[in-house]
Amino acid sequence: MMALTGLFLITFLIVHAGINAMIFFNDGGETFAHWAHFMGTNLIIRTMELVLVAGFVVHIVDALLITKHNKAARPVQYAYSNPNANSTWYSRSMGLLGTIILLFLIIHAAHFWIPNRYNQFTTGEELNLFTRMQDTFSHWYVVVIYVAGCFSLFWHLMQGFKTAFQTLGINHPKYNPLIKNVGIAFSVIISVLFASMPISMFFNLVH
Numbered sequence: 001m002m003a004l005t006g007l008f009l010i011t012f013l014i015v016h017a018g019i020n021a022m023i024f025f026n027d028g029g030e031t032f033a034h035w036a037h038f039m040g041t042n043l044i045i046r047t048m049e050l051v052l053v054a055g056f057v058v059h060i061v062d063a064l065l066i067t068k069h070n071k072a073a074r075p076v077q078y079a080y081s082n083p084n085a086n087s088t089w090y091s092r093s094m095g096l097l098g099t100i101i102l103l104f105l106i107i108h109a110a111h112f113w114i115p116n117r118y119n120q121f122t123t124g125e126e127l128n129l130f131t132r133m134q135d136t137f138s139h140w141y142v143v144v145i146y147v148a149g150c151f152s153l154f155w156h157l158m159q160g161f162k163t164a165f166q167t168l169g170i171n172h173p174k175y176n177p178l179i180k181n182v183g184i185a186f187s188v189i190i191s192v193l194f195a196s197m198p199i200s201m202f203f204n205l206v207h
């Protein structure tokens, strides 16, 4: 479930980053608004939104259950442990990184998702998400929060992308290097692309 919901959330990230990247056309948000409108009103996408919320919930709840199970399996700690010898810091910090991403998501939902859905339900109108982005990212501390969120997402994906395949049994000496390298490229591209959005809006490079 961790792996399947993780891969599903990865596909969401691709769509989300792809549509948001349309702001870089520098056409006053016109192309972005077109696709944001499609995403905000299409019935299939609206239904997928419920699946997305369920995906996040299962991913988080399963993470907590697995952590509890792991702790219960070893009530007495090892007398000697040198974790750096065979694991990375970020593989051992998936829970912490995920929690930072969750905090980011709560702030993020308060900026865009909740006000937009609220407006849609009450007035039937969508908000102008492009000008809302410009307003939101005119504050340096918001930009810092977003960049920190993207930084945590980067390390979370660096571990999660490849281990999702391993968990599903897609683990073969022939293909592992490919999966690892695609995972690294994906983590870099998605995180840098997302982080570049608040940064370029703050410096008025997107208009």
Ligand code: HEM
Binding pocket: 016, 020, 039, 040, 049, 052, 101, 105, 108, 112, 113, 116, 117, 129, 133, 146, 149, 150, 153, 194, 195, 197, 198
């Ligand atoms: C850093 C740059 C980002 C920008 C500028 C951005 C912008 C937006 C905007 C404008 C919306 C509103 C869509 C709507 O109301 O229809 C949205 C929704 C959302 N964003 Fe982001 N986002 C960013 C990064 C992220 C990241 C890194 C994640 C996940 C880790 C994320 C997860 C979500 C989710 C779950 C939604 C709700 C999707 C839905 O409408 O169903 N966003 N984002």
